[in-house]
Amino acid sequence: xxxxxxxxxxxxxxxxxxxxxxxxxKLEGLPFKDRLVFGGNxxxxxxxxxxxxxxxxxxxxxxSELIAGIGLRYIYYQNKYYNxxxxxxxxxxxxxxxxxxxxxxxxxxxxxxxxxxxPLDQQLSRIWVPSWLVGAGFSSSFGQGAGFYxxxxxxxxxxxxxPYYRQPVIRLGLGLGL
Numbered sequence: 001x002x003x004x005x006x007x008x009x010x011x012x013x014x015x016x017x018x019x020x021x022x023x024x025x026k027l028e029g030l031p032f033k034d035r036l037v038f039g040g041n042x043x044x045x046x047x048x049x050x051x052x053x054x055x056x057x058x059x060x061x062x063x064s065e066l067i068a069g070i071g072l073r074y075i076y077y078q079n080k081y082y083n084x085x086x087x088x089x090x091x092x093x094x095x096x097x098x099x100x101x102x103x104x105x106x107x108x109x110x111x112x113x114x115x116x117x118x119p120l121d122q123q124l125s126r127i128w129v130p131s132w133l134v135g136a137g138f139s140s141s142f143g144q145g146a147g148f149y150x151x152x153x154x155x156x157x158x159x160x161x162x163p164y165y166r167q168p169v170i171r172l173g174l175g176l177g178l
Contacts, residue, residue: 050078
């Protein structure tokens with residue numbers, strides 16, 4: 001069973017929008033803690049397919065335009081039609097670069113542990129699957145660190161067991177400054 005459907009589900013998110021897009025502030029001389037941004041994704045879907053995701057992220061503002069960081073991921077997935085239940089967990093290293101106000105490019109190296117069919121053993125077994133997501137997006141703030149974002153990413157590695165295999169990764173959400 002492939003998990004491609006999971007990635008296309010709408011998700012409410014707390015992305016890395018702790019930075020204010022409305023006004024640039026000098027980062028020179030700012031203490032370490034003031035350059036940190038926190039966020040992540042939370043996804044929920046219930047019905048024939050149940051999807052519950054928690055993906056906390058922490059980033060560091062290298063410059064006014066560039067954020068780099070790490071993230072963790074846990075996804076619970078259940079498909080009642082196929083009587084299939086699984087968990088995906090893993091982590092990521094990411095970078096986001098703002099080209100102009102609101103427009104960004106991003107990349108994320110991910111490693112996800114998931115169940116996949118092993119043709120040698122003829123059964124499901126847990127494996128680690130790498131992904132390299134690249135893409136672009138748009139963000140807009142509506143005051144006090146809150147805003148929304150939209151991005152489209154694509155997995156360059158295209159491992160057949162990847163949850164992103166042969167499809168774009170669409171992320172849409174709300175952001176809250178922490």
